[in-house]
Amino acid sequence: MRYMIGGVVAILLLLPGLPAAAEDGRLTAVSSTPLPAGKPFAVRPLDDSDEALKLKSLFEQELVAHRHRIDPKSDVVLTFEIIDEVGAYSVTDRRYFIELKAQGSRTGGEDAQARFNVFDSNSGGILNKGSGGTKIVTPSKYRLKVTIDGPAGPGRLARFWQGMASGNLGTANNEKLVRAMVVPLVRSIGKTVKGENFPLPD
DSSP, X not given: OHHHHHHXXXXXXXXXXXXXXTTEEEEEEEEOSOOOTTOOBEEEESSOOHHHHHHHHHHHHHHHHTTOOBOTTOSSEEEEEEEEEOOEEEEXXXXXXXXXXXXXXXXXXXXXXXXXXXXXXXTOOSSOOOSOSEEEEEOOEEEEEEEEEEEOSTTOEEEEEEEEEEEEXXXXXXXXXXXXXXXXXXXXXXXXXXXXXEEOOO
């Protein structure tokens, strides 16, 4: 039986078209018009935050590594934007130590009781924390959107290319996650990509 299970797992790993693992990122890109040959790029973030400025430097490094030229005055502009969607969380922490109970009697008196909660596997007590806590319902998702625009004739502008990488925020912080999206985006510049998976950092 053990050998049969191992064989099934091996076959599943070889099958094409299986969904991406939860830690994978997703990349899509559309090439609308061929990029001008030999033209350098000016890299511009849509905001001037510290994170965006660091990302700008990383984009420029990767562009040079992929044999693109950089010129801040170029009319072919690569613009990027970070889009974040904060996840939803559910708090289920109900740990308590004392339970008070009062019940009125027919004669108008009151019967009060106090009970120490020593151990409760669900809500927790004096000796344990229980199984409650904060549960992630929807993970935070980050998207890195990139566009390349430039002149396409007298008085005309064109969108040459646009791409977007996305991924769920796992154990890595948001900066590390977004930085991991730069390389696959730069690698796909000028190409059309219909959904490509790429690894995300732990």
